[in-house]
Amino acid sequence: MYSEDDLIPISGLQHLAYCERQFALIHVEQLWADNRFTAEGDVLHERVDAEHHESRRLFRQEYGMAVRSLEHGIIGKCDLVELYLKPEGGVAEAVPVEFKRGRDKESDVDRVQLCAQAFCLEEMVGVEVPRGDFYYLGAHRRTSAELSLALRAETRRLIERARAILAGGESPAASYAAAKCDRCSLVDLCMPRALSEGGRRVERYLKSGIAAMRKECD
Ligand code: SF4
Structure with a gap:
């Protein structure tokens, strides 16, 4: 189990899956710069925060939900988590949802992020999270991604790799x-x-x- 002071940001796993040097520049050397793609991402998340919140007796939507896993040593925020509740109390099912701009297809980088969020929810809510969803704001379309054993193994590998690069303190x-x-x-x-x-x-x-x-x- 990791301590609260030793958690890796889930966003860092995205950077790492994209490029090891990008991860190190941001998380080791503390550098950052915006471009069109990051600016569009920021606008999208502002839009997500203004989205409709739905709550019914056995269904709840949590926007911008903070999540963390001490077992995996990661921390982050989900765009949306949908919680299906049991009549007798407790959570029956949890689905993390990532919002995406336009009509782009998700990439492995996006699936790793969703999988890391699922690790956190499994620990926090105590149910298995077998899938996560992508919601395309431009097309108003939603797709599901299976959080397979292979994806889980790749996500764990990236977490370990992130830890090794942070400990080494050098950029590739x-x-x-x-x-x-x-x-x-x-x-x-x-x-x-x-x-x-x-x-x-x-x-x-x-x-x-x-x-x-x-x-x-x-
Ligand atoms: S090598 Fe440099 S410019 Fe290319 S993706 Fe990695 S961090 Fe970005």
């Missing part, structure tokens, strides 16, 4: 990949093209120096 080297770096809000701070190219130049320089030394020794 930059490596440019257009598909992720061109959408990353930290691209100007990270400088993946320059550092990748610079790293290759240093490697070439060292290799040529070693080759020259070997030649002299022959």
